Amino acid sequence: MATHSGGLNPAHGTGTTAVEERPAIRTRRLVRRFGDRDVLKELDLTVAPGEFTALLGRSGSGKSTLLRAVARLDHTVEGSGELTVPDRVSLSFQDSRLLPWLRVIDNVTLGLRGPKARERGLTALAEVGLEGRDRSWPHELSGGEQQRAALARALVREPELLLADEPFGALDALTRIKMHGLLRELYERHRPAVLLVTHDVDEAVELADRVLVLEDGRISIDLTVDLPTPRSRRDPRFQEYRDTLLTALGVAQPQTLSEEKESHVPHA
Amino acid sequence: MLVIALWWFASAIGYLDPRILSGPGTVLSTASDLISSGRLQDNVLISLQRAGLGLFFGVTAGVLLAVAAGLSRTGEYLLDGPLQIKRAIPSLAMLPLLILWLGIGEQMKVTVIALGVAVNMYINTYASLTGIDSRYVELAEGLDLSRAQFIRKVVVPGSLPGFFVGLRLGVTASWLGLIVVEQINATSGIGYMMFQAQQYAQSDVIIVGLVAYGIFGFASDAAVRAVERKVLSWRRTLAG
Structure with a gap:
């Protein structure tokens, strides 16, 4: 070699x-x-x-x-x-694996502990370019946007x-x-x-x-x-x-x- | 509308014997008589109470059983088999045994209704609960969700669609059970009122009872559907 x-x-x-x-x-x-x-x-x-x-x-x-x-x-x-x-440790999968019954913001902050979880979630969403979509349902996002939301969920946990x-x-x-x-x-x-x-x-x-x-x-x-x-x-x-x-x-x-x-x- | 018009016409020309089928006018005036005497309200109230109690106990028991069977292996082993067998026996077929055990009082009536409801609730909630995507379970694990959070955020919402299917069938089952138990040795309720009317060939009273059953059946189903639409608004369905 x-x-x-x-x-x-x-x-x-x-x-x-x-x-x-x-x-x-x-x-x-x-x-x-x-x-x-x-x-x-x-x-x-x-x-x-x-x-x-x-x-x-x-x-x-x-x-x-x-x-x-x-x-x-x-x-x-x-x-x-x-x-x-x-x-x-955060994990992201091939599918975005957003829970269909939670709004995007609730998916991102799922299991997040501590105060200001919501603000942190909104910041993470803004970082992946999904500001303003926090109240959407996962099925309302495109495949790429769903994957972005999943990325926000992974990152919000620092x-x-x-x-x-x-x-x-x-x-x-x-x-x-x-x-x-x-x-x-x-x-x-x-x-x-x-x-x-x-x-x-x-x-x-x-x-x-x-x-x-x-x-x-x-x-x-x-x-x-x-x-x-x-x-x-x-x-x-x-x-x-x-x-x-x-x-x-x-x-x-x-x-x-x-x-x-x-x-x-x-x-x- | 057409049916009512025909019915009206047939009664007016005397084609329909009032003992077989009273005209719409008679039915209406009978209904207002029954209301002004308070008889309809009393009987409706007692019927609603029976159906409501049966529904309440049935839903509670069905959901508890589904959760117990769905969330633990032991529970599944102990409960699912017997309940699937029970499903094959119509609840109304248990009537003779329940009368033997509980007598012919309110307790028996509510139990019969609750049994029918519980089986529907169990079957559908359990199916929905065990059908929750294992990928979501993996996700919950990856996110370090606590047991309580897992149940609140994954298990409960994931099994709600089945719960509502069960609830709609359960509501129908509760009316069916009500109609049957009120024909048997009852001394009150819409069914009793109709049964009495049958003895005196008062077809108008029977029709008032049928309409009451119809209104309650329709209204309760519409109520469940409205709640379902609200709670399951996240779902993308063909209906939009």
């Missing part, structure tokens, strides 16, 4: 970032098992506070299993290993760690571009650690500062993306990262991946 300008590290290293504070995610020898199949095989991962990490992997590589483990939503799954996560499971997977291409910009902007402002699970290599390189590839229950590639933001997909270095990751994912010709998404990269 070629050494990349951005730094391509072996999987089982101590991580790319020098961690001085308590890490946002730390797993040691994490195992998750479905039946007699180990989906996560003694996985070691450290994510620093405020680090934007994307997790790539083919279907069945264990991406969602890892995310659900970190979110502690998998008590029924067999497993072992150490796992440390912060107290304030998470130290934001877990996102293909949050843009169900959106159309144009809405997705806007949401990428919004997510990055919110990230820069609030600086939570982010673990973004995606199957879209371009999305990973565009948004994250570190990209992991999960393969067969282990992290096979740990790549630091050293590009200034906002990132252009036309940048030749962007394409280098992209090609490296596609190769790692076992896609020999990058073009063949375009079945799952529109190719935004003009071919030179």
Whole structure:
């Protein structure tokens, strides 16, 4: 495997970032098992506070299993290993998962404790560009707006760690571009650690500062993306990262991946 | 309207025997007589009381059972089977047994009505409760909702659509139960009034009773629907 300008590290290293504070995610020898199949095989991962990490992997590589483990939503799954996560963890799903019987503002502030929950909710809604929609029902919002509301619900909790499971997977291409910009902007402002699970290599390189590839229950590639933001997909270095990751994912010709998404990269 | 006009006409020319079916005019004057003597109000009041009490106990029992069965495995194991079997036996078929146990007083009447209501409430509320999307349960977990918040924000609103289906069927069941129990050894109520009228071939009184039943049935269903529309205003339905 070629050494990349951005730094391509072996999987089982101590991580790319020098961690001085308590890490946002730390797993040691994490195992998750479905039946007699180990989906996560003694996985070691450290994510620093405020680090934007994307997790790539083919279907069945264990991406969602890892995310659900970190979110502690998998008590029924067999497993072992150490796992440390912060107290304030927010989760966003592929579907916006707004409760249809609560107005948007009540969805955003659901479970929020402490005074001024409502004001905080309104601020979060304004931040995602939904000011004035607080009294709407979820079904009155478009798909993109619903996902924005879900993002507001995740952010209003001021998470130290934001877990996102293909949050843009169900959106159309144009809405997705806007949401990428919004997510990055919110990230820069609030600086939570982010673990973004995606199957879209371009999305990973565009948004994250570190990209992991999960393969067969282990992290096979740990790549630091050293590009200034906002990132252009036309940048030749962007394409280098992209090609490296596609190769790692076992896609020999990058073009063949375009079945799952529109190719935004003009071919030179 | 056409039916009433025909009825009026047939009575006026003497085609209809008043013992079989009184004319609309007679029915109206009988109704005003019954009201001015206070007989209609007394009987309506006692009927409403029976239906209301039966509905109240039935709804309460049905919802409590649904919650117990819906929120705990033990509850489901103990309650759901017997109640699904009970569903197969019409409540009115239990009448002989209930008379044997409770006599022919008010207690039996209210119990019969409540039974019919409770089964409808249980079946629909339970179905709606267990049908709540597991993704919402996951969301609640992710948001660290307390048990009380989970019930208030997820379980209750999520099972309301089924509750209202049950309530509408329950209201219908309560009128049906009322009509049956008032024909059996009752000494008051609209049913009793009609039963007496039957003995004396007073078809006008019977029709007044039928109209009263009709008005209450329609009004109660409309009331439930109005509340349902208000409470479930978040729903996007075909009706808009």
